[in-house]
Amino acid sequence: MSVTTQDALAVRLDALRKAIAAKDLDALLLTNITNIGYMTGFSGSSAYGLVTAEEAILITDGRYAIRVREEAPNFTPIIAAGSGGYIGSLQETLTARPAIQKLGFEADHMTVSQHERFVKDLPEGVSLVPASGLVEVLRLTKDAIEVAKTRRAIDVAQSAFLSVKHLLRPGVSEREFAAELDFAMRKNGAQKTAFESIVASGPQSAHPHHSPNGRIFEVGDFITIDWGAEVDGYCSDITRTVFIGSDADVTPKHREVYATVLEAQRMAIAAIAPGKNGQEIDAIARDHIAARGYGEAFAHSLGHSLGRTVHDGPGFSTRSQDFILKPGMIMTVEPGVYLEGWGGLRIEEDVLVTEDGCETLTSLPNEFEALGG
Template structure:
């Protein structure tokens, strides 16, 4: 993806179809209606991006409530998304409760999103004006979110392309000895300048011994000769995240550092090759983990191989040894094995890929040469 393709219109997403897909998934939840309180799920179902809002989903209605700050934004975004929802704005919390409770069909069991409802909120939903039997639910909307439509994939690919271009622009400066903080700031700035709405998460720049800490926060350490530098970052586009890690070798590598890179690169390539619809996510993890264990570094790879990516940077399906997920077309996951040795540094290589029936399509395309690129 060239910089000339990093801006401009993106194809529409099929937001209108999502409510029916979630309704179908309610069958096994024990609930007849669902109160959606997780803001990411509210956005997914309605297109509304405000910081406060709830959705009631029944067999034949969807009701969005929010406060007066979003009197214009909420109905506009719902209409733009093409969603058939009733929108009630300018309401106090008590008024919202009355609207939502009144929309629950008599005798219906009301599902609450267990992961996003506090104990205090649960107690409130158990008293007037709420009269329904409450049922805890898990992953009803999240399970539907796992499969991305073409519009979502386009946003993920745009975010990945921006990250690719930003790294190509900034990586040559590694040989100049910037601090981790300065390099991370430059990378974040480049992503925004190239069209990102923001960053996916706090950029990781981990050099030398800091590279042995998988989630190191950038510090004032200057990158120097002989350092491995782990760079884990992503761009945000229209709510969708990218996620990529590249590791660079500044100066001459030791024999151990060279072997670390070769082992991780081979394990990561094998893991990407193993991704395919119908494959167990745990098997992809095992592919990477077995390759690293065969090199004698099983204990130096202490995290999962990957995770889903979408409206949240870490979402299902998980790609780990304990995962029970089966990969399906439309899943978007990362493959990111690593080796971390405090006396030598760390190596992690990560791509975000779209699962297909034939295998997978990488969305992150930055080169994996450990030598920092020369300025263009």
């Protein structure tokens, strides 16, 4: 019997209630819209959620009166008097429920000024208790529906790249290629790009998070493209690096650096399995790159969790010894080498942690490729 979206949402709600009880809270106030969407199925841009042991309430405004009923049947909707009326509706809701005294809130997503206003406007007797990460922990492990949506986001991004790959040639600018790639993702089914696409060419490819500009592709360039699509609320994140020119234009250094990064990635992916920690996976790739003489040129973490946001939680880094891999986690693996004044490259795959290892979800070829000049 297949699991429906409503089944999955019910499982999440039950898990959150257990987490709330473990924190000895009477209720949890959700204000982060990404977490609200994950818990409710609601796709609107503005809402508050209130979860107790017995009730689940979603406060939004008239813009979403129809949508909230259609998308979030597990939550009782309350329609506030405009987006500015949310706190008033929350105040009324809590006043009618005097048993709620210890109200957890998402401290990582609330500003000081918001907190001050809540303290001022909430009913007497209600105390705000920091309760960070309760939903984020649930988001780390994806169910079958989430995995399917991520696969679709990957398919959309990969198809888009293949449709514009012919533009990776001399005379095209970084900005032009990025625009064509972004449009292709939307045309292929993405609601939006998962992040600002990175197109970094020549010496500018030494910048890991370069913003595309007017530089024109030239023979002899490495071009690093880092892009992703958001489909049904889930993101993909892929990086490929190509060489512009013929085989005769490729230098031994280009091949050496590329081989170093690709080998490091394959070694790390082969080691991914439940029970491993993020630090040890990072170290496999990092140590290999260092052994080849490029350790200082790999200046970022090996990867991160992927889901409703591009950086959906912890990942593979030198500080991730407490991050333990579990089946259902979706991770990026993206080693890189960046040499100032020369250029750089990164190769990135999206992988799903399975019961006995992992599955690479991305499928674009990642061998060294020279696109004839």
